[in-house]
Amino acid sequence: MPSTIKDIRDETGLSLATISKYLNGGNVLPKNKEKIEAAVEKLHYQVNEIARGLVTNSTRTVGVSVFDVTDVFNGIILHEIGVQLSRLGYGMLIVDSSNDQSREEKNIRFLVNKKVDGIISLPVAGSSSVLNPAFAADIPIVLLDRQYRDRSLDSITLNNREAAAGAVNYLIGNGHKKIAVICAKQEYTGRERYEGFKSAMEEAGLEIRSEYVLDGTHSMEHGYNAMNRILKLKDRPTAVLSTNYGINLGVVMALNEAKVSYPDDISVVGFDNLMLSNVLKTQLTVMEQPMERFGQKGVEILMQRINEKKENNGNLVHDGHINIVLSSRMHMGGSVKKI
Secondary structure: OOOOHHHHHHHHOOOHHHHHHHHOOOOOOHHHHHHHHHHHHHHOOOOOHHHHHHHHOOOOEEEEEEOOOOOHHHHHHHHHHHHHHHHOOOEEEEEEOOOOHHHHHHHHHHHHHOOOOEEEEEOOOOOHHHHHHHHHOOOOEEEEOOOOOOOOOOEEEEOHHHHHHHHHHHHHHOOOOOEEEEEOOOOHHHHHHHHHHHHHHHHOOOOOOHHHEEEOOOOHHHHHHHHHHHHOOOOOOOEEEEOOHHHHHHHHHHHHHOOOOOOOOOEEEEEOOOHHHHHOOOOOEEEEOOHHHHHHHHHHHHHHHHHHHHHOOOOOOOOOOOEEEEOOEEEOOOOOOOO
């Protein structure tokens, strides 16, 4: 028969109030903590999380909604979120939206029904309305790598415009004037990176040719198809900016298939210093994001909001928003030729 809190009382001689306080995350005297922990181990006591949640109004669980769990970028962030939450004694409930907004809406309702203490979202939708069930339940939310146009929320993002502009300026500094961009303007990061490309080109007085702007999705397929379109142009660009890791994959596949050499025939700068950049014979020059920092800072801000809610008698504090903007750095490869 499973042991109970009363068994711990009998083992330690402490009051039920003291034992309950400690088991629910409260502070007790060090000597009492030692007694309780020894009794828990000896009696193999298991906390009834459902019962504790009813008493404390906290499940010590964070929901993480991600647009595509198979995406390498997301995988690294999820790992770091899990590490940080585990360190704090929290569990993680992951839901995968598979780049489908209707599925994302269902996932958010699922997390709300599971009574999660907070939500970290790498969203699909461009509108915050997908989070309405969480707003109604007064659940703290932090966005990663995204912001909404219609509503300001706590967020951790990259300075995408600055990163893309830095990549373009590097190409310009190496003599390139005819520069193409493969992007995804329908998505927040793709839109911001395109704006960075555009501003750098305009500041340098360079023409942005319509056939050099290849808009689509952040995917290997888009990178592959867009690069093939570029290779068929009579007047090719001398350099290409790839704005996403999936696009990088497609670009390299198309170049290898067409037996086009980079950087000898065309220069390439991409985003994200992941596996591809390091295993290629000619490593890609990429704008490297601090992916672990997304997870670390996301958990940090969410815990701040969860604690504020506890201190405010279960009411979420609405006193402005925390928006942290991370910086990128250029990881030098050999994919850019000076002309």
